[in-house]
Amino acid sequence: MEAKNEIRKISLNDFYPAVLAMKAENWRPVQICAVSVPGGYEMSYSFSKNYDMVTLRLEVDEEQEIASITHIYPCAYIQENEAEELFGVKISHIEPDYHDKLYRIDETTPFKVKE
Amino acid sequence: MSKVSKSPWLLHYDASSCNGCDIEVLDCLTPKYDIERFGIINTGDPFQADILLITGGVNSQTESVVKQIYSQMPEPKVVVAVGICACTGGVFKECYNIKGGIDTVIPVDVYVPGCAARPESIIDGVVKALQILDEKQTALRQNGGDS
Amino acid sequence: MAKRSIVPFGPQHPVLPEPVHLDLVLEDETVVGAIPSIGYVHRGLEKLVEKRDFKQYVYIAERICGICSCGHGLGYCMAVENVMGIEVPDRAKYLRTIWIEMSRVHSHLLWLGLLADAMGFESLFMESWRLREKILDMFDETTGGRIIHSVNQVGGVQKDMDSTMLNDVLRAVEDLQKELKPVIDTFLQDYTVQSRLKGTGILKRDDAIAMGAVGPMLRASGEPYDVRMLGYAAYGDLSVEPVISTGCDSYARCEVRLKELLQSFDLIREAIGKIPEGPVSVPVKGNPSGEYFVRIEQPRGEAIYYIKGNGTKYLDRFRLRTPTTSNIPPMVEMLKGCQLADVPILILTIDPCVSCTER
Structure with a gap:
């Protein structure tokens, strides 16, 4: 069976409306992945419907804040908290917010690119 | 007085293992290997355990738990580190959240290598631990201990 | 209104082989909320990808979890192969399929045993684990390892199965299927089992999709989603159909897993019947550059593997989203409204695998 598996680049302004549209069309949240790149992060939000998978790719600077999608997809909280704790991505209004105490590790943001 | 090693009770704790050794420890209790034929019973209560089986390397969260469990066990007691992660840290040694083997936290009597063991x-290691348990008991009695 | 109290559940609990902690908010005996907290077995394996070259990392990937080991190796290798454009030989694809179906059988039998143990049905637990030994013996014979097999490598598999081994696997599967029949009947028809499972832990289809449930959880809510339908490895040549149930409760989840066991037996038989001759691996030259998301169906559900390579032998990033990560939020939802005494069974019905989740 052939199925879509694509990465769609998206700007920070279009991001929240795009996730809302996904929810309205009953897409299933699949995963959230953060990648450290010099000076910022690449965030990938994957959604799936039937067998198609679409990944929304968001590129943000280190200090830029991303709105949490937990108000649209409540189940996103574990992976958003993980991105915040391990990478230091700034995500606002996660519900519930663990405040970097999800894994309770000794090191702060081990995955962040350090100079 | 009879020896503890005739029917020792065993406590298993997963420090931060990958599950492989844990299911093998559980496997020892099931019909094919049946560790109960040595009179050994798996318990969940540290206050009644004689042998502590630990799998996985230690991280900062499990460190205090391991120390607490060890201090709650009555003398004489033996510790068996199961799997290479519990012995030295194994493949995870370089991970940021792993301190190393169990012996970085509590004294270990028997090391059982293998990935997964x-x-x-594991049974071999436990049987070795029984001899050490006897020796410790004899030493304790000679020093005026009450067990 | 009844007084609220918080009861801690875990990290050490008799039904859980692994440490995970839940704070249960109770009104009398009824659970009204639950807050999961994890991190007891977090090791930081994804970070290790920067210290090991991409071929060595297969061994780390296999040690993410001792139950789903075979699948993790496969998923990682598939991601690297996709980025590098490597076409794996057909025989290797079939061997991978056989091994991963065997590991599904071993994982489901392990789960059935743990479920029986959680209900206090000791003899059923022992019987499930006794039968599981047959499949572990086959792993031992064909790969040399019982739990961690190290069979996958980038570009194919490390070992081949000769015709004696294939015949032994066939015979073991026949035996197992025969001996499993009374166990399946007990799980599906026994009064005690039914009274613990039926009607508990309801997860409706729409909720399951919105909360991101995967695997047997999702299929037991009536959604026919099984990543094997995508036809990776040799699944494209085999007859796979998602096993579903519309019960939406714990009993339905048990039923789906039991039927998947039988499906796996059929798939193993079909794959052994169709396996072509030929090499089992291709040489790998160069380093991965680029990114790719791979989906595979683990025993616990859909797992996502993501790699990003930069043209050197060390990868920039490896990410794994395990089925349990996705299944924890629906589990928390499911716990609301249940009785305290049912909590251990409900947690078990998602088949939690904590060391996968925390990596």
Whole structure:
């Protein structure tokens, strides 16, 4: 069976409306992945419907804040908290917010690119 | 007085293992390997355990738990580190959240290597631990201990 | 209104082989909320990808979890192969399929045993684990390892199965299927089992999709989603159909897993019947550059593997989203409204695998 598996680049302004549209069309949240790149992060939000998978790719600077999608997809909280704790991505209004105490590790943001 | 090693009770704790050794430890209790034929019973209560089986390397969260469990066990007691992660840290040694083997936190009497440790070697390790348990008990009695 | 109290559940609990902690908010005996907290077995394996070259990392990937080991190796290798454009030989694809179906059988039998143990049905637990030994013996014979097999490598598999081994696997599957029949009947028809499972832990289809449930959880809510339908490895040549149930409760989840066991037996038989001759691996030259998301169906559900390579032998990033990560939020939802005494069974019905989740 052939199925879509694509990465769609998206700007920070279009991001929240795009996730809302996904929810309205009953897409299933699949995963959230953060990648450290010099000076910022690449965030990938994957959604799936039937067998198609679409990944929304968001590129943000280190200090830029991303709105949490937990108000649209409540189940996103574990992976958003993980991105915040391990990478230091700034995500606002996660519900519930663990405040970097999800894994309770000794090191702060081990995955962040350090100079 | 009879020896503890005739019917020792065993406590298993997963420090931060990958599950492989844990299911092998559980496997020892099931019909094919059946560790109960040595009179050994798996318990969940540290206050009644004689042998502590630990799998996985230690991280900062499990460190205090391991120390607490160890201090709650009555003398004489032996510790068996099951699997290469519990012995030295294994493949995870370089991970940021792993301190190393169990011996960085509490004294270990028997090391069972393997990834994952096979049930035969786990049983072998436990049987070795029984001899050490006897020696410790004899030493304790000579020093005026009450057990 | 009844007084609220918080009861801690875990990290050490008799039904859980692994440490995970839940704070249960109770009104009398009824659970009204639950807050999961994890991190007891977090090791930081994804970070290790920067210290090991991409071929060595297969061994780390296999040690993410001792139950789903075979699948993790496969998923990682598939991601690297996709980025590098490597076409794996057909025989290797079939061997991978056989091994991963065997590991599904071993994982489901392990789960059935743990479920029986959680209900206090000791003899059923022992019987499930006794039968599981047959499949572990086959792993031992064909790969040399019982739990961690190290068979996958980038570009194919490390070992081949000769015709004696294939015949032994066939015979073991026949035996197992025969001996499993009374166990399946007990799980599906026994009064005690039914009274613990039926009607508990309801997860409706729409909720399951919105909360991101995967695997047997999702299929037991009536959604026919099984990543094997995508036809990776040799699944494209085999007859796979998602096993579903519309019960939406714990009993339905048990039923789905039991039927998947039988499906796996059929798939193993079909794959052994169709396996072509030929090499089992291709040489790998160069380093991965680029990114790719791979989906595979683990025993616990859909797992996502993501790699990003930069043209050197060390990868920039490896990410794994395990089925349990996705299944924890629906589990928390499911716990609301249940009785305290049912909590251990409900947690078990998602088949939690904590060391996968925390990596």
